[in-house]
Amino acid sequence: MKPGQTFELSDKKIQSLEQDGSQVWDALGQNVSGDEPETIKTPPPLVPKPPMPGAASKTTDTPKHQGSTPQAPVATDQTGQSGDKPGGQPTYRPANQPTDKPTGRPQPFIAVPPRADTAARQASSPSPATPSKPNPARNPRPSKEQGPSKEQGRAFAATTNQNGGQSASQSALLQAAQRLNQQRSYRWLAVLVVTLGALFIVLLVADTLSGLAWLFGFSRALGLLASLLLGLAVVSLGILVSREWRALARMSRQRHLRQLTEAALSEDGAPGADDAMAAVEASYARQDETAWLVAQFRELAPSDSYSAADRLEVFEREVLRKLDSQAVDIIEENARNTAIITTISPFALFDALFTLWRNLRMIRQVATVYGVAPGFWGSMQLLRKVFANVLLTGGLEAADGALNQLLGGSLTARLSTKLSEGLVNGMLSARLGLAAMDQCRPLPFKHNRRPRLSDIGGRLVGAVRKSIMKSKDER
Amino acid sequence: MDSIRPTLQSASVLQRSHAGVGALLSGVRDQITSPFSEPTLRLGVTGLSRSGKTVFITSLVHNILTARRFPLFQASAQGRLTAAVLRPQPNLDLPRFAYEANIDGLLGGQPVWPESTWRLSQLRLTISYKPTSLLKRAMPGPHLLNLDLIDYPGEWLLDLPLLTLDFADWSDQVLAAAKQPARKPYARPWLEALGQLDLNGDHDERVYIELAQLYTNYLRACRQKNLMIAQLQPGRFLMPGDLEGSPSLTFCPVPRPRGNLSKSGFFATCTQRYEAYKKHVVRPFFRDHFSKLDRQIVLTDLLGAAAAGPAAVEDLQAAMTTVLQAFRPGANSWLSKLFRGRRIDKMLFASTKADHLPRAQHDRLARLLGELAFEPANNARFRGADVSFMALSAIKSTRLAKVREQGKVYDCITGWIAGQQQPKAFYPGELPDSLAELKRGIDAPLAQVRFMPPPNLDHQQQGLPHIGLDRSLEFLLGDLLS
Known part of the structure; x- marks a missing residue:
C-alpha cells in the first residue's frame, strides 16, 4: 500500500475501526464499524485446556501461548523451556524471570550456602514443588505445583543473597542437579498415584455395574430407581467437576494475566504491554x-x-x-x-x-x-x-x-x-x-x-x- | 546552514535587557509578595507557524474548564480540580485570546479549525484545586493557580536571531540562501529587481515598497513549500500584525555595497529600517512575553516536515535550534529567582498532529523529536531544567482503522479530509526509525493530508478528545497542583 492512499469507509478492505467510546462517527448515524464491533486486538479468549492425567507433559500454559501472538517473546520462551526438559517433564517458569537468575526457581532452598541447619530445614520443609499426597485434584496438575509463587522464590532469594556469597552459576548448577533428582523420584510416585487412582475408579465402576445388574435381577423397579439415582449422581458430579474446572481455568487465566502485566510493567518500555492490556x-x-x-x-x-x-x-x-x-x-x-x-x-x-x-x-x-x-x-x-x-x-x-x-x-x-x-x-x-x-x-x-x-x-x-x-x- | 545559527550571544542580549537594578528590584518584590498573592504560571506556548499553538490553547482551556478527559493528569483524575474559570487577563493592553470564537468554530455545525493567528492575544485561566501537600492544606483555601497563556503568530519567533546580526551580515546570509538551487526559482523576481536597482539613486519610496513586496512573496513561497523556514525573516513581513505598511516593514536584504556610499542611499536606508525593526518590534516582543516564562511547551510539526522531505526536516531543526536559544532554561530556587530572574524549569517538546499517524507510531515520533531537538534539549538539561518529549494531538480529529490489502493489515486513520464530504480511511505511511534516515529521505515518503475536525466533537460534553494532552499537563502543571 502506498502512503497517501485513501479508501471509502464502505470499502470491504476495512476490517475494523477501533472503538473509542466517543462514537463521534456513529453519532451521525453512519455505521462505520464494519462487521466486527470488537476491537480486533482482542486476543482469542485464554481458555486453558486442563491437562489430562497422564498427558502431563504439556503445561496448561502452552495452549494459551499458542493462542496469543506467536512472536510474543513470552511465548517462544515458554515453549522453548518446556521442550528441552528431559522426559518432557513440565516446568513452569514465570514469564518475566530471566533464565539466568538462579533464584527464580521455586526450589530455593539449595541456594542457601551449606550450613548446619540447612539439611535439617531441607528435610523438614515441605517443598512446594512436590505433590506429596495422592490427591485426585492435585495429581493431574503437577505443572501447577511447580510454579506456586514467585514471592516464595523472591523472599528466599532475598534471604539467600544476604546470607551467602555463593556465586550465581554455582547455585544454578546445584539447583539444576537438585531439580533433576526431585523430578526422577517424584515422577514414579506420580505414576504410582495415578495408576492406583485409576485402578480404584475402574473397580468402583465395575462394582457399581455389577450391583446394578444384581438389582435388576432382583426387581426391575428397584433397578430402574437405582440407575436413575446413579444417573443423577453422575450428572451432578459432572456439573460440579465442570464448575470446578471452569473456576480453575479462571484462576490460571488470572495468573497468566498477572505474568503478562508483570512482564510489561517490569521496566519502562518493556515489550508486551499491548498484549497485556488487551x-x-x-x-x-x-x-x-x-x-x-x-x-x-x-x-x-x-x-x-x-x-x-x-x-x-x-x-x-x-x-x-x-x-x-x-x-x-x-x-x-x-x-x-x-x-x-x-x-x-x-x-x-x-x-x-x-x-x-x-x-x-x-x-x-x-x-x-x-x-x-x-x-x-x-x-x-x-x-x-x-x-x-x-x-x-x-x-x-x-x-x-x-x-x-x-x-x-x-x-x-x-x-x-x-x-x-x-x-x-x-x-x-x-x-x-x-x-x-x-x-x-x-x-x-x-x-x-x-x-x-x-x-x-x-x-x-x-x-x-x-x-x-x-x-x-x-x- | 551553520552560519545562520546564531551564537549564544543572543541569549545574553535578552538577559542584558532584563538584568540590572530594575529587574533585581522586581525580583525582590515578587519574592516578598509571592506567598500572599495568587501563584501564577506563565506557560510559554512556543511553536513556529502552523504548529498548532492556537488549537493547543483552545483545547487546553476547554478541557480544563470541563475537566473530564484527563486520566493521566493526576489532579483531574483524582478529582482534585474543583473548578476552573476564565478571569480578566493581567495585561490590559493586549487583545483577549478568542477562546469562545475558536471553540464555537470547532463545535459548530460545520466544524473548522481556528483561523491562523495574526496578532498577540492573551488569556488567563484560573484553576481552583485541592492540594495534597500538607503545607498547602494548612493554608486557608481556596487554592488557586493562575495560568497565563499567550498566543502569537509563529512567524514572529524567527526574528530572534536578528538581534545578534547587523544588516550587512543578515543580508549576506539571506542572499546566499536565496541562491541555492531549491530556492532560486522563488527568489528570481526579487533578485532580478535587486540587480537592476541603482543603489545610489534618489529616494523613491515606491522602489522600497516594490522590493519589500517581492521579498515578501519569496518568503511566502518558501513557507508554502516548507523551505528554509529557519530563515523566514523578518517575521512581520509574513504576519505584519498592526504594523502593516509602516516604514519599519519596508526594506529587504541588499548585497553589501563596495566602496563609499551616500548616507541616503538604498543600503543605508534599509539598514536604518532594519535597526528600527529590531528595536521597536523584535526586542519588546521578546522582552515582554518571553523573558518571564516559567514553563514552556515547544510545539513542532515534525510530521509536516517529514512529509515535505529531507530539506524541510533540516530547516525545521535549524529553526528550532535558533529559536530556542532565546529562552533561559534552568532550575529555579528562591535565591536564583531573586538574583537571576525567573528561569524556565520545565520544557516539553511535543510533536503535534499525532492524530495524523496511527498510535503504534507515536513512540517513534516522540523519539524522532528527541533527536531533532537534541541540542536545545541538552542545553536545557545542562542548565538544570526538566525536559520531556512526546507525541501530542491537542484535538484528536481522526480514528484508527485497520485495512487489509493483499494479505497484510495496515494501520490507517479515518477522518474528514479537507474538502471532502464523507470520512475516509487514509494510509499515512511509516516513519523511519532514526532522524538520519529521515534526513536521507525515505523510499516511501510519509503522506499528509489535512483532516478537518469531525462533527459533534464534544457531543457528550466531556471535553475534546485528544492524544497526550493530559500527560503533557501533568508534566507542566502537575507539581504545582499537588
Missing part, C-alpha cells in the same frame, strides 16, 4: 460485574489515543482502585469480626473454627472482587498460596510495626489476654486478606498504594476497642 481488558469486559467499569475505562482512555503502557496505568488507577477499595472493605470487616468474636467467645475451639471459616470466606470474596471466583479446589489452592505467602513474607513484615504497636504501650496494660488474642487473630485475618489480594490482582501494585497491614491494624484496634467499651457500658 488480555486484561478482554478478561474484565467478559464479566458482567466489571463490564461497565471497562466500558467507562475505554471511553476514558481509548486505545487509539493512549499507549498500552499508559492504559495499564489508567486501568490501575481507575478500575482497580475501585476493586481495591472493595477488597479492603471486605478484609477490614472480616478482620474486625474475627477479632471481636475471638475476644468474646468462651471456647478456643469455636474461635479456631470460626476464624478458619471466616478467612476462607474472605479469601473467596476477595478473589470474587477481582473476577476470579474460585471453586472449592481453587479456594484451597489460593489458601495454600496465601498461607505460604504469609509465612514467607511474615517474618520480613514483622518490622511493619503494627503488631508491636498493638502489643506495646499503655493499651496492653488495659487489655485482657483474650482481647489481645482477638487482635492477633484479626491481624492474621487482615494479613491473609492482603495476601489474597496480592494473589488475585491482575496487575502488580504500581500506581496505587498497596494497602498496608498497619492501616487496617490501626482501624481494627479502634473498632474493637469501641465495641468492647460499648458492651461494657451496656453491662
